[in-house]
Amino acid sequence: MKGLFNLVIALSIITPVTVFFGYILMDEGDQFTTEHYMVTGLSTIPFIFALLVKFLMSGVEKE
Numbered sequence: 001m002k003g004l005f006n007l008v009i010a011l012s013i014i015t016p017v018t019v020f021f022g023y024i025l026m027d028e029g030d031q032f033t034t035e036h037y038m039v040t041g042l043s044t045i046p047f048i049f050a051l052l053v054k055f056l057m058s059g060v061e062k063e
Contacts, residue, residue, distance in 0.1 A: 005054045012047035019043045 023036045 005050065005057070008050045009047065009054070012044075012050050015046060016040055016043040 020036075020040045023040070
């Protein structure tokens, strides 16, 4: 179970970075708009949920 959480956390860290650089490549280096920041920020939500679930499940594995 610990390996699964590490995989989910790793993938959820990669997602916002990919979105951020994807927008740079798609817009050919143009200035960011509020949409770019919003989508990059929203793509961090899976990371927050993964950390929350890992925190809540951390006590279960010890018992």
